[in-house]
Amino acid sequence: MTPAARPAPAALTPAVLLCLGLVYVVWGSTYFGIKVAIETLPPLGMLAARFVVAGALLLAVLRWRGAPWPTAREWGASALVGTLLLGGGTGLVTLAERDASSSVAAMIIAVSPLFAALFGRLWGERTGGREWLGIGVGLAGIALLNVGELRATPLAALLLILAPICWTFGSQWSRRLPLPAGLMGSAAEMLTGGAVLLALSVLLGERWGTPSAASLWALLYLTVFGSLVAYSAYMYLVAHTRPALATSYAYVNPVVAVLLGVGFGGERLGALGWVALGVILAGVLLVAWPRRTSDGPPAEGAA
Template identity: 80%
Template sequence: MTPAARTARLTPAVLLALALVYVVWGSTYFGIKVAIGSLPPLGMLGVRFLLAGALLYGFLRWRGAPAPSPREWRASAVVGLLLLGGGTGLVTLAERDASSSVAAMMIAVSPLFAALFARLWGERTGGREWLGIGVGLVGILLLNLGELHATPLAAFLLILAPLCWTFGSMWSRHLPLPGGLMGSAAEMLAGGGLLLLLSLGLREHWAAPTAASLWALAYLTVFGSLVAYSAYMYLVAHTRPALATSYAYVNPVVAVLLGVGLGGESLSGLGWTALGVILAGVVLVAWPRPVPTSGGQVGAEAARSEG
């Protein structure tokens, strides 16, 4: 099977990876809210990613995987800083002053930003995708009018987070990262170390954590990082940008249901409308394109997808 055929079809591996990022990452917004109830935001993330990265790195080295080269460590640090520090880190900071439901809804614009950033590396954005971007921005406007009850800083962080995440995701396709799961391990180690250093530099306050925060941290480490993050990086390397970020279809729904059902959060009619408009824009962006049949076009698309 050619690389183009693999990227154009929903293989079992791609379907499994999608299912993991859809469901698991949808639950992590509520998990973050619980974890930072008694743990410092950046410090919690630093510990989370360092633990997950160390476990995965140790397992892979035990299985005989080669250690990353200095060049690969530098690339992993860049991706880890953008995705884990800029993406997850900013969301975690924002959740001190915003609900997990609203945070997930804001992150739903990730496929829209991915379509924009993909153009930096020569990937075409079609008319339907531009329409989807416009529809998604209307949804964000509705969300800000009706549901974004947060401080100006939290609102800014929730807009900046998906920009960092999607830019890092698109750039990672063109960086010399370690192969396979070793890339995820190196990114989590580098990103976790940077987050922990930032936490110490900002003198975040550490106190005795509650049992609920520790259980949430364990869940985020194992499922949110080891499992789902590795699945996401597989999608980034093997699928179109819009499909790789299509977890935004389901994540907000899962997060809203958990936030409302378990966290005592609420959502107004305008909030549900905003969620529907955002998801409609995402669907327009991520809807599969027709697969070209000419050899040159297929080869070019494959090269971009495998980059």
Template identity: 80%
Template sequence: MRDARAALTPRSAYARRVTSVPASRTARLTPTVLLCLALVYVLWGSTYFGIKVAIGSLPPMGMLSLRFLAAGALLYAFLRWRGAPRPTAREWRASALVGLLLLGGGTGLVTLAERDASSSVAAMVIAVSPLFASLFARLWGERTSGREWVGIGIGLVGIVLLNVGELRATPLAAGLLILAPLCWTFGSQWSRRLPLPAGLMGSAAEMLTGAVLLGGMSLVMGERWGTPTPASLWALAYLAVFGSLVAYSAYMYLVAHTRPALATSYAYVNPVVAVLLGVGLGGESLTGLGWLALAVILAGVVLVVWPRGGAVGPEA
């Protein structure tokens, strides 16, 4: 990820308010875009399992606060050492809004839901994110192509197949899992219109402000800290480095440089990774219908990701 730093920094869509589709979002599937997609697909798919392990002995909101504080502080210190300017007061306020929606409302609600729902089910429900992203994008005048809608529909069919007889969660957990992608996708789309710090400094500021907000939520909820298990501590370290420092920065690059359906296509691949981890590490089993569902999900991803004529731009 560090090798791609130079490609991630220039031409950020964060430092300016836009009123039309940015020119950078018409770029082709460059090696940097493909790398960011791979990182988000695999790493975020594994974080659902990591969250489940971490909250086994750590309070949900407090764990997330530590996760993003550690990742944000490391990234901020590295960028300042490389000469990046400090965010202005206006940029800190914008970062706090994005941190509240993405990290508090998105990741936070998923983490709370995983107290009463399995990690694979959480990842499956979050697969509606591309649909929400396309709907929110229309609020700012962007369009989703017919093929993207077909891909989204096929992906959702795969999610339905995957959930047949498998969706087991309390009503509260189910509600949180539906609200989480609404917060995440709205925050993602809005972030491209906010005056955020340029490049990866935007990710660092969002994680730092999000960590403060999550810490406040932990205090308000009266979370109690016990003695964490080694497994929870290792999971927390993995979430901070790979789930936040690497994957979150890659995702924000995709938000700024690709169309909404492509940036959120991770939501279809994450359930695949989550299920495979559950089968391989959690002792879960998958029926023939489940494997069929995974194939259908991947077919939907191909339709969403595959560009028309090699371009990765929104349809006019």
């Protein structure tokens, strides 16, 4: 969608709130799901299966309901977005989780709103003062949460920094690209991104062994909820809300990831960690709180 055709970001409508809830909770749990899946499945191959299956199912349903087939130009734009978001974003996170806990992965990814605001400014979008404050508060919470025993290896930390750069740049660029309308865009991005991941898996020589039942259940959860449900909800947020709000999931995901890690993964969290979670939620509130009516509607290209 071109800047001239892009609608002004929506307020906190019921649809936006529902999509935020799905992205907050479901994507927070996918970090733990990825950790379980790659215990016996190849990381990139697992992701390729996840996204190709999810994309094919969604495409089939949409075509059955009469949605038009994407044009060649739309397929090309979808491939760009799918490669950046799913190949660079999710792919790097999954590779990093071989040497990092699910909690650490979610915590480092919390820099996403900062990158989103910076990339948004490249296209003339505006980030308000309260949003910058919320980003700063959220990052301070992440710093507190990362104090202690929850750490990653240097290589895993590097991959986890590169992942949100790919993800947020792709998200911002997607708002200006001629993507297929509605959920067809999500289907095309998952299919093309999955194809890229499959090619990388083959080039890197990944091999499939005998997966455990837990890994297969995790893959099923990631495919249905992480891809079909949450990814589609996220792309709705990208198209209808300002960048800081669309990426505010990065502050809530660590909360969900840490709770799952503590409850099911054997990780421990001290008093400072729980304080950090409160700080993170305060940052989310500052970012997500609606702008004042007196500010007027955002100008064209503003966010």
